[in-house]
Amino acid sequence: MKKGLYYDLHFQVSLAETSTVFTTSLNALLTNKPLQLETSKNLSKRRLTPLADYRLNFVKLQCMGSYKDMENWVTVKARFKAKGGETNLVVGNFEPDATTEKGNLEQGKPGVKAFSYYYVDGMTLVESNFQGYQKNKPYIIKGLHFATDSYDLSKHAKHNIRLLYTRIKTMPNVTLTVNGHTDDVGSEGHNKVLSYNRAKAVAHFLVKLGFPEERMIWKGHGNTKPLASELTKAGRLQNRRVDFVITQPARR
Secondary structure, three states: OOOOOOEEEEEEEOOOOOOOEEEEOEEEEEEOOOOOOOOOOOOHHHOOOOOOOEEEEEEEOHHHHOOOEEEEEEEEEEEEEHHHHOEEEEEEOOHHHHHHHHEEOOOOOOOOOOOEEEEEEEEEEOOOOOOOOEEOOOOEOOOOOOOOOOOOOOOHHHHHHHHHHHOOOEEEEOOEEEEEEOOOOOOOHHHHHHHHHHHHHHHHHHHOOOOHHHHHEEEEEEOOOHHHHHHHHHHHHHOOOEEEEEEEOOOO
16 A cells, blocks of 8 residues: 555445354454464454554444344445555454453353354455545645646656546545646746646646546746745756645535
């Protein structure tokens, strides 16, 4: 998984008929490699956290029904931010026995050790269309550093615009403002036009990909909003950029 991106996890559960208790403490754990722990005790966060060379991402699950349902499949889901490098997924209870939330079932008998077993099916884990964008906050589109006095989109730039499009295309109420910027080379009027053309190039490519033109505007700001010093080549390169602002977030 890519660090900082959001992912959607969905699956179905059903409590096995032989279970004597049900629990609402089911959660997910994503790791950078398979868990290997020589213990027969419960895999609590306290025991897992000190493991060397493991990156652990505990994810709280949301149950759309009841964890005590034995007759139907119940949807469980979560949306979470990746820490980066997650390759393995474990679903279970990561709380100590004393704090595990559970309830007794009618078939539970005194003196019999309490247990619950869940069937799991239909699991999907995909990159989320929601990527944590905030309203009225500028986000730089990576890989769009333009050559001096140019608004041509490179192959790498188009690739990153495609990635942006995949994240916003299913957000029906999103509107975007695309902003173009330049360095301080050239006159103010020339840079205003150049930055406008940079924003326009990005916006038109998004439209070509399928984003509705009526839900997007583009603007050129010249060199009025620099991010870095113009005294270095690296600084000027950083200022030749395009960002976008969500002006109306999608309803969820």
